Amino acid sequence: MKRLIISNILLAMLILVTRSDAQQIHSINQQIKLAENGSADVHLIVSFSGNDSLGSFQVPFGFNEVTGLEAYLDHPGQAVDVQLVMDRTSPVLKFHLNPGSEPHKLYVNSKVEHFLDWEAAGPEEFKTYSWKVEYTNTLPTRIDSCSLNVLLPSGWNYHRILSSEPEFKRKDPEPPFTLFLVNGRANVSISRKSMEYLDRITLEFAFKNEQKPTILITVGVLLIALYLYYFRNLILKKAKVETIISNNNNKENN
Amino acid sequence: MNAQEINFDTNLNVLPIRKATRGEDRMRYIGFPLGIVFFLILYLMPTPNGLTLEAQAAIASFALALTWWVTEPLPTYATSLFLMGLLTFFNGWPEHKVLGVFGLEVIWLNIMAFILSSTLVKSQLAKRFALWIGIRFGHSSLTILGAFIVLQLFLAPFIPATTARTVMVLPVMLVIGSIYGSTSGKGNNFGVNLFMQNLQGISIFSSGFLTGSTCNIVAAAFIFEMGNQKIYYSDWMIGMLPITLIVMSISWWLGPKYLFPIKQEDQQPKVKGGFKVMQKMLDDMGGFKLAEAKSASIFIFVLFLWATDRFHMGWFGFEISAVMAALIGVVIVFLPKIGFMKWNDADIPWHVMIFSAGAYSGGLALFDSGAARWLVGSVFDMVGLDSNLNFWLVYIIIISFAMYAHLFFTSKTMRSIVMIPIIIAVAQQFGFDPVSLALPAAFTLTWVITLPTNAKPNLILYSAGQFSISDNLKYGLTVSTIGVVVMIIAGFTWFRFLGITP
Numbered sequence A: 001m002k003r004l005i006i007s008n009i010l011l012a013m014l015i016l017v018t019r020s021d022a023q024q025i026h027s028i029n030q031q032i033k034l035a036e037n038g039s040a041d042v043h044l045i046v047s048f049s050g051n052d053s054l055g056s057f058q059v060p061f062g063f064n065e066v067t068g069l070e071a072y073l074d075h076p077g078q079a080v081d082v083q084l085v086m087d088r089t090s091p092v093l094k095f096h097l098n099p100g101s102e103p104h105k106l107y108v109n110s111k112v113e114h115f116l117d118w119e120a121a122g123p124e125e126f127k128t129y130s131w132k133v134e135y136t137n138t139l140p141t142r143i144d145s146c147s148l149n150v151l152l153p154s155g156w157n158y159h160r161i162l163s164s165e166p167e168f169k170r171k172d173p174e175p176p177f178t179l180f181l182v183n184g185r186a187n188v189s190i191s192r193k194s195m196e197y198l199d200r201i202t203l204e205f206a207f208k209n210e211q212k213p214t215i216l217i218t219v220g221v222l223l224i225a226l227y228l229y230y231f232r233n234l235i236l237k238k239a240k241v242e243t244i245i246s247n248n249n250n251k252e253n254n
Numbered sequence B: 001m002n003a004q005e006i007n008f009d010t011n012l013n014v015l016p017i018r019k020a021t022r023g024e025d026r027m028r029y030i031g032f033p034l035g036i037v038f039f040l041i042l043y044l045m046p047t048p049n050g051l052t053l054e055a056q057a058a059i060a061s062f063a064l065a066l067t068w069w070v071t072e073p074l075p076t077y078a079t080s081l082f083l084m085g086l087l088t089f090f091n092g093w094p095e096h097k098v099l100g101v102f103g104l105e106v107i108w109l110n111i112m113a114f115i116l117s118s119t120l121v122k123s124q125l126a127k128r129f130a131l132w133i134g135i136r137f138g139h140s141s142l143t144i145l146g147a148f149i150v151l152q153l154f155l156a157p158f159i160p161a162t163t164a165r166t167v168m169v170l171p172v173m174l175v176i177g178s179i180y181g182s183t184s185g186k187g188n189n190f191g192v193n194l195f196m197q198n199l200q201g202i203s204i205f206s207s208g209f210l211t212g213s214t215c216n217i218v219a220a221a222f223i224f225e226m227g228n229q230k231i232y233y234s235d236w237m238i239g240m241l242p243i244t245l246i247v248m249s250i251s252w253w254l255g256p257k258y259l260f261p262i263k264q265e266d267q268q269p270k271v272k273g274g275f276k277v278m279q280k281m282l283d284d285m286g287g288f289k290l291a292e293a294k295s296a297s298i299f300i301f302v303l304f305l306w307a308t309d310r311f312h313m314g315w316f317g318f319e320i321s322a323v324m325a326a327l328i329g330v331v332i333v334f335l336p337k338i339g340f341m342k343w344n345d346a347d348i349p350w351h352v353m354i355f356s357a358g359a360y361s362g363g364l365a366l367f368d369s370g371a372a373r374w375l376v377g378s379v380f381d382m383v384g385l386d387s388n389l390n391f392w393l394v395y396i397i398i399i400s401f402a403m404y405a406h407l408f409f410t411s412k413t414m415r416s417i418v419m420i421p422i423i424i425a426v427a428q429q430f431g432f433d434p435v436s437l438a439l440p441a442a443f444t445l446t447w448v449i450t451l452p453t454n455a456k457p458n459l460i461l462y463s464a465g466q467f468s469i470s471d472n473l474k475y476g477l478t479v480s481t482i483g484v485v486v487m488i489i490a491g492f493t494w495f496r497f498l499g500i501t502p
Helices: A002-022 A215-230 A233-253 B022-044 B053-071 B076-089 B095-103 B105-122 B125-137 B141-158 B162-179 B189-206 B214-227 B233-259 B274-284 B290-307 B309-316 B322-334 B350-368 B371-382 B391-407 B412-430 B434-443 B456-462 B469-492 B494-498
Strands: A024-034 A040-049 A056-060 A067-073 A079-087 A090-096 A103-112 A129-136 A143-151 A156-165 A177-182 A185-195 A200-209
Touching: A024 A129, A040 A056, A056 A103, A067 A090, A129 A143, A143 A200, A156 A177, A156 A185, A156 B053, A185 A200, A215 B022, A233 B022, B022 B053, B022 B469, B053 B076, B053 B350, B053 B371, B053 B469, B076 B095, B076 B350, B095 B105, B095 B350, B105 B125, B105 B162, B105 B290, B105 B322, B105 B350, B105 B456, B125 B141, B125 B162, B125 B274, B125 B290, B141 B162, B141 B189, B141 B233, B162 B189, B162 B456, B189 B233, B189 B456, B189 B469, B214 B412, B214 B434, B233 B434, B233 B469, B233 B494, B290 B309, B290 B322, B350 B371, B350 B456, B371 B391, B371 B412, B391 B412, B391 B434, B391 B469, B412 B434, B434 B469, B456 B469, B469 B494
Parallel strands: A024 A143
Antiparallel strands: A024 A040, A040 A103, A056 A090, A067 A079, A067 A103, A079 A090, A129 A200, A143 A185, A156 A200, A177 A185
């Protein structure tokens, strides 16, 4: 029995080593474009190199159900056969290709119909919504670098990044995430180097509609007008006093 | 003024009533609408690239508060409360964090420090020391002002806690101010010079020593970690101490002569009978009293704990923080029989605590929301720092920015965390030695001398009611600008001689 367990472990290790040797993922860049209806376009750019005998290639994927799944090798004209399969309990993208040992790029497009559950996300105080996005390396293959981009629907913006992995510690010179606009839409990008088996990249964020109450302008103008009227003595009083002094001086001079 | 009229009581908890000048009234009149306009523009404009909505709300709220603190259409404490409300209602920082600021170490340290300071007054130790220093150096206003600057210079390397230094000297300053006819709410230019020069001395001399402030140590750590160059205590001191001496000498001369000229009649003590009366008052106090001895012992004990903080871990197995050291002293002060104070003797300016809490919540909101980091990066982008620029132009831009950045970022340590890595990155990107830009910039981190909100000592000194925010702005900006000029000249000469700049 003991020998059987040991031989099983060795076999499992051999499989893991063989699989991780067969493919090498240099980088994965995942972009999630959120739509107002809660769906999201998920795009992946995978930079990898395999070997001549590689018949299929797997990439960890974060979603169980997608529509419109399509993939290209290096450029849009070169379509690749891709399937969403379950590796144990985790979804992975399985590409059928034989690219040789040269480095290549895979472009994957898909759509997740129920990405964001608006009801579960909020609204919380001040009409903010919060959501968490994560990507886990569920395969033994090491990913040299990985980035995750989340693009909000037009008219929405990030209120705050609540948490992230890699974590942003208070004394870090820079956060692991950056915020920037992509065609006028709010985007957050997080990246990490060297993702081993079960390493994660996560972003938990609060977001809200960018529209701000324009009534503030009316309130502001009203406040300013009231202040300027009721506190006009601040500029008038002293002037009067100075006039009186000046008049007195004039009288003395006369 | 009769000898009996000298104010030996600090009375900081009572807000002084100052009659505003015409200029101050005009500032007040303009300041209110200006603050609202700034807020509306910054809050309602489209969110800039790289900024969160929270950070935008924090920047807008802070801009309003900064305008109102400077122009004072509302009392400063009311503006602070208003800022805390703005941050909460416009979602610039969560309510629990805004309210939590009052529990921060900085507020507790202020409260403990004020109680300790009260012991010096209650025991009359401050009176004794003030009379002695007045008799010894008080023959002219310039010599007494100089004596305080020298005192701050000697305290700086021994007591890194700037609050501690302030609290030690404040009661003495109040009495000396009173002797020269400058009291809370009825100040004269002697009082303005005395308080402003001490405010500057406390901050500027902290930059002369690596251990002068935590932000210096943080900056040196970044230069070591990111720039791979170790900054030793002696490197720092030899580099910066001469600069601090030059600038403080200029300030000592410039203030009473040109910025806030002291009238002829205010240049001598205003006590009838002059020094003879002061000597008589000192003699009348008799020998050292028990309360004075207790007060001195407790104060020395707390100072000892403050000054030896780096050894605590070895001695006790844990570190006694500045606030806990002060707390121990305060507990002893209130102990029956051993202590000599009751709660009513403690002079705590709660209006300053509220003011501080607002200022810190604004500053922390800027930092926590990422607004501070974004502002620093945007300024560097805006001035067009790129690799084609000459080293000296980059040096001037960075020194100027580092010097004036304290106007917007209340915490020195946070400024160190935000700015120094960016400056090192800029240096590396342009192919300059990181030390050549980061170290001179780090030298300016403690120069927080322009507004009462810039640092704890400023708030404490402001609470004495001897100077206005516009006085602080005028003197602080002038000395900061002198500091920039001296640092630029030093870059071409002294720093180059030392090998800091190329």
